[in-house]
Amino acid sequence: MTSQSAPRTLYDRLWDAHTVVRGEAGKDLIYIDRHLLHEVSTPQSFELLRDNALTVRRPVTQLAVPDHAVPTSERGGAIKGELARKQVALLEANCAEFGIEYLALEGERQGIVHVISPEQGFTMPGISLVCGDSHTATHGAFGALAFGIGASECGTVMATQTLWQARNRNLRVHYAGQLQPHVTTKDMILALIGTIGAGGGIGHAIEFTGEAVRAASMEARMTLCNMGIEAGSRVALVAPDETTFAWLKGRPRAPQGAMWDQAVAWWRTLRSDDDAVFDRTVEIDAAAIAPQVTFGTSPDQVMAVDGTVPAGPARALDYMGLEAGKPIAGIGIDYAFIGSCTNSRIEDLRAAAGVIRGRHVAEGVTAMVVPGSTVTKHQAEAEGLDKLFEAAGFAWHHAGCSLCVAMNGDFVPEGKRSISTSNRNFEGRQGAGARTHLASPAMVAAAAIAGHIVDVRKEFA
Ligand SMILES: CC(C)[C@H](C(=O)O)[C@@H](O)C(=O)O
Numbered sequence: 026m027t028s029q030s031a032p033r034t035l036y037d038r039l040w041d042a043h044t045v046v047r048g049e050a051g052k053d054l055i056y057i058d059r060h061l062l063h064e065v066s067t068p069q070s071f072e073l074l075r076d077n078a079l080t081v082r083r084p085v086t087q088l089a090v091p092d093h094a095v096p097t098s099e100r101g102g103a104i105k106g107e108l109a110r111k112q113v114a115l116l117e118a119n120c121a122e123f124g125i126e127y128l129a130l131e132g133e134r135q136g137i138v139h140v141i142s143p144e145q146g147f148t149m150p151g152i153s154l155v156c157g158d159s160h161t162a163t164h165g166a167f168g169a170l171a172f173g174i175g176a177s178e179c180g181t182v183m184a185t186q187t188l189w190q191a192r193n194r195n196l197r198v199h200y201a202g203q204l205q206p207h208v209t210t211k212d213m214i215l216a217l218i219g220t221i222g223a224g225g226g227i228g229h230a231i232e233f234t235g236e237a238v239r240a241a242s243m244e245a246r247m248t249l250c251n252m253g254i255e256a257g258s259r260v261a262l263v264a265p266d267e268t269t270f271a272w273l274k275g276r277p278r279a280p281q282g283a284m285w286d287q288a289v290a291w292w293r294t295l296r297s298d299d300d301a302v303f304d305r306t307v308e309i310d311a312a313a314i315a316p317q318v319t320f321g322t323s324p325d326q327v328m329a330v331d332g333t334v335p336a337g338p339a340r341a342l343d344y345m346g347l348e349a350g351k352p353i354a355g356i357g358i359d360y361a362f363i364g365s366c367t368n369s370r371i372e373d374l375r376a377a378a379g380v381i382r383g384r385h386v387a388e389g390v391t392a393m394v395v396p397g398s399t400v401t402k403h404q405a406e407a408e409g410l411d412k413l414f415e416a417a418g419f420a421w422h423h424a425g426c427s428l429c430v431a432m433n434g435d436f437v438p439e440g441k442r443s444i445s446t447s448n449r450n451f452e453g454r455q456g457a458g459a460r461t462h463l464a465s466p467a468m469v470a471a472a473a474i475a476g477h478i479v480d481v482r483k484e485f486a
């Protein structure tokens with residue numbers, strides 16, 4: 026057992042706090058405080074419970090919401106797509122049967138699972154949180170031990186509130202200095218993935234540190250942690266601080282009154298000791314990061330927007346219809362997507378809106394904004410952002426995963442080129458044969474207006 030006085034990383038501290046049994050085979054039994062459910066990854070989990078005549082041990086720690094399969098162009102009434110209709114109905118029925126709270130598609134609290142949980146204050150520092158979804162590290166932005174799990178593990182968590190898990194090694198990613206204007210945490214994480222590779226963080230829990238991380242808002246920290254898995258890390262953390270506490274205070278499920286004060290007192294202790302030892306450290310000069318854009322079919326095939334396409338793998342360049350040695354700026358786009366659990370929060374929408382400034386989407390470009398949650402959608406509408414986007418030629422959608430993953434009726438047609446604020450540019454991710462360039466909300470908005478990939482910094486020069 027690690028002694029309480031030995032220096033520890035934030036990850037080790039969280040791990041120790043949740044260890045029920047220290048295993049001998051390299052795995053520890055971890056207590057799970059919270060579990061999020063969505064319609065795509067949970068049908069088998071409930072089957073597992075039924076097959077073994079199990080019940081949900083602590084229903085109050087579970088929260089379910091439909092997001093992946095749901096249509097975003099209209100809401101209310103029966104879902105037109107049969108598969109989606111069945112998936113959503115099954116989630117609702119399973120939740121009713123097992124006593125789990127289900128946030129209805131038509132309700133105010135619906136949205137992408139990784140957006141709604143923090144928004145409701147269901148995500149908090151110091152907790153362990155899992156979901157049958159690879160982007161669960163998003164919640165690590167609050168200093169929560171959060172990671173994605175498989176469908177059978179979801180069943181185990183529901184039945185036992187625990188999981189056997191291997192402890193990760195510690196990777197510190199330190200961003201020294203401050204970001205240039207119009208460069209974001211999306212660019213920070215893409216630059217990291219470009220540096221260490223899509224598998225560079227495997228087996229490691231990342232802790233993001235440094236001035237640029239401290240300066241980042243909660244929305245921006247969530248973007249950073251969201252894509253940890255695109256570097257291979259299932260866990261990505263930012264130590265909680267005043268920014269975290271201010272953001273959470275007053276949220277529907279956040280602690281209230283004396284409980285709040287007690288919680289904050291504990292949350293303040295959730296940090297790596299100054300002399301904590303990390304297995305690896307990667308240093309990145311935040312001030313040197315240019316707006317990033319992917320050129321290939323893996324998030325690590327990424328480059329600065331002012332550069333020329335590198336001599337990447339032939340298959341990726343061929344799929345993307347790009348030529349090595351040519352500038353990436355100027356490449357024409359057909360679709361522009363602002364959304365996904367990476368970049369669909371209110372600040373992302375504001376950043377994109379800030380680029381539009383009365384201009385219009387270029388001829389031939391299909392542009393859309395899909396807020397990450399219904400709460401975000403309504404907040405944006407209260408700020409007039411929907412009108413601004415619509416006047417500029419963007420379609421304004423209901424909340425859901427939408428064009429991040431083409432399983433809900435939204436897709437990019439074959440051979441068409443999209444610039445997207447989402448997190449995966451895999452072949453076919455936005456539709457069979459669709460070409461995806463990942464970038465920040467401001468970069469996507471700028472490209473939608475220009476009709477081609479453009480350096481957003483020049484928009485403000
Ligand atoms: C469908 C779901 C299980 C999947 C994931 O695990 O991440 C999806 O959210 C994704 O982003 O590819």
Ligand code: SF4
Binds near residue numbers: 137160365425429
């Ligand atoms: S928005 Fe995309 S990455 Fe996020 S949970 Fe949905 S499908 Fe997965």
